[in-house]
Each structure stands twice: as structure tokens, then as C-alpha cells.
Amino acid sequence: MARRNDHSKEELAELVIDATRHLVDELGPGRVTARKIADRIGYTPGTLYQRFANLNDIFLHVNAVNLAQLETQLGAAAASAETPIDAVLEMGYAYLNYAASHPNRFALMFTSHVPHGEDAPGHVQERVDALFALVTQQMSVIWPEADAETLELRARALWSGVHGVASLSVRDQLFTRHWQADRKMLNELITRFLR
């Protein structure tokens, strides 16, 4: 068998990314192998390397997709809020929720060894920027007189905090058995910061 034009380049790339996405969900980042991806889409491992530089490259593309998805969820959460403070809170909960619902995706994005080299899809940085922008936007409502630099700093500061809670929570490194400790901590962190 060789050269069956079952899929176009773009279709194949999407097949690979999608299969990898699901494999990551099912097995966790560390157990996703080139052969498993190839198996799932009905190709052989070698094929992957024509569209992607290596496995890491594929993971980066998966991250881009997931970040975009996360971004829309955060956007929706913010949109449903009445006040800017509520918006940030809701976004925080949405973030926590995403991490809890898709721990493996979250791990791939933030707690796996996926170095973003030159060949990385520029999308990733853009997506993270967009994420921070959502927070900055709310803060500009809370502090209308603050300059851009201050807002950027504060947004990143608070959101890093939110990220910290989510990170430790997914990895069960909070070591507390309070019910919904992560949500309570998030509430504490955000309200004290924005007050």
C-alpha cells in the first residue's frame, strides 16, 4: 500500500491533531505515542513526520487548539457576569473547571515538558496573550484611571495566581481535604486582590 489520496494535507493534519487530542485525554500526555496516533487514524508512524517535525510539534498544535477552546469558555463566563469583579470570578471558576474536567489537556499545556522552540506555532503565544487580555479588559473597567502597564501587570499577577490554584489542584498538591478547597481559595484570592 502506498499513496492512497484518502485525505488532503490539511485533512490529515487535522486528523492527527484530533486523534492526539483524544489520546491525551484518554491516556495522559506521557502515554501518547507516535504509533498509537498513527494506529487511530489508520496510517503508519512515518506519515506523521511529513506533516509535523516530531511528536512535540504535534503536541504544540494540540495545545493551540485547547487554548482556543479554553479562551472561548472564559469569554463566555465573563459575558454572563454582571459586574467586572464577577466576570473575573467567573472566569476563574471556568479556568478551574476546565482544569478539573480535562486534567490531561491542562497538563499538556502547563505541566508537561513541551518546549516551545522556534518551529512552534506562533498561535500558542497569541492564545495566551488573548487569555490575559480577557482579564486585563475587566480590570480596565475596575480601575479606569490605571495606565496600560499597570493593568497588564495586575492582570498577569492575578491570573498567575488563578493558574497556580488550578495547577496545584489538578496535581493534588494542595494537600487539604476541605470540600471544594480550590474554589474557596480562588474566591479568596480574587476578591482580596480586586477589593
Next chain:
Amino acid sequence: MARRNDHSKEELAELVIDATRHLVDELGPGRVTARKIADRIGYTPGTLYQRFANLNDIFLHVNAVNLAQLETQLGAAAASAETPIDAVLEMGYAYLNYAASHPNRFALMFTSHVPHGEDAPGHVQERVDALFALVTQQMSVIWPEADAETLELRARALWSGVHGVASLSVRDQLFTRHWQADRKMLNELITRFLR
């Protein structure tokens, strides 16, 4: 060659842990292999598996050592401060500093896939607890009237935030080119929280 009593069980275990610690520093968690560890201490890979269940087990022991070291540094930072708020700030800086100085150690502790199973050295949880305790302690000075549960929650909330800044900073995921952005963010986060 076989059975040369060059080292006792305990000595050998320490040799392994120490060699792994340095290899992690030099190569990053992902590039440390059983053969490299064995090479460095002048043994063969098989030997590692008499003292440790597997590579992951070794990593967990390395984490325990590193956590203890981090703990002493945070303790020292707090001790040198005048006020409790300063103490938390200094601890935060020390945390950030440790992450920046030893990014690979930090990665192994928090951003690598090192599942802590049953066989895990209980030390790890105890070390994390001790770390949180350092923060809680300062907060009990700031809020003398607060009950234990509130303090625990607040300490974990703030420290998760600090951890978030450090995490994103080590991985260059803050995507800002402000000079010492991480330190500024940390200051913002802590002072606003404790104010």
C-alpha cells in the same frame, strides 16, 4: 565483576539520589535516564532497581530532598524579615529565586509527570505541608483573630498564587518583556492580598 562492597545500602541510595539530582540540574528531568545515573556512580542500571522500585521512585526521593532544601531557604528568608508582611514577601522572592536558579529541579517537583503513588515517600506530603505552614504562621501574626481553618485557606490561596507566578515564569509563559516582571507581579499579588 560482582558484589564489591564499595558502599552500604544507604550509601548507595544516597549516591543514586545525589547523582540524579545533579543530572536533573544539568539535563532537565526528561533527559535523565537510568543508564546515565548508573554511569555516573559507577554501577550498572540493574543495581538501581534493588534499592528503588523504578526511575519514578528515584525522582520522588530527589523531590523530597529538594523540597527540604527549599523549605530551609524559605525559613531563612522569613527569619530575616522585620514584619510578617515582609516575611511573606521575602519568602515569595526566595521561592521565585529558587525556581529561577534551579528551573529543572522546580520542573521535576511541579511541572513533570511524576505521579506520587502509594510507594511514594511520605516525606513529600510532609514537606509540602511544612511549606504551607511557614506561610500560615506569618498569617496568624497578621490576623490574630482568624480561626485555623481560615488561616489555612488563606495561606494556601496566597501561596498557590505565588506558585503560579513562579511556574509560569520558569516556563516563560508569562509572555511579557517587562524587566523583572515576575518580581513585580509577586509584589503586587502579595501586598494586595495581605493589605
Next chain:
DNA sequence: CAGAATATTAAACAATGTTCATTTAATCAA
């Protein structure tokens, strides 16, 4: 319809974590 271009494969490579029978030295009993 011949020939060029290319998508896909299959096989190979070195390196990985881990296991285990074998070998060698140290320990113990006499």
C-alpha cells in the same frame, strides 16, 4: 499512455525502562 512526482509504507536504528539468570565476592559455620 509513458514518465515524473509524491504520498505512504515497511523496515531499520539507536535508545529507553525494566527484568532476571548468572557470576562473583563477602559472610558464616565448622
Next chain:
DNA sequence: TTGATTAAATGAACATTGTTTAATATTCTG
């Protein structure tokens, strides 16, 4: 001082990994 027992360390093997590449078979082009 022997001989037998115990245990430490080896080395070879295994399956699996990411990645490369020559060969293959199909589609495209003239």
C-alpha cells in the same frame, strides 16, 4: 582454614519508544 551459604552486582535480554529512509504504489502531468 576451609567449605557452604548468602547477597550484591552484572550483563544480557526484552518490548517499546521516537525518528529516518529506501522502496513502493498511486496519482498527476505532458
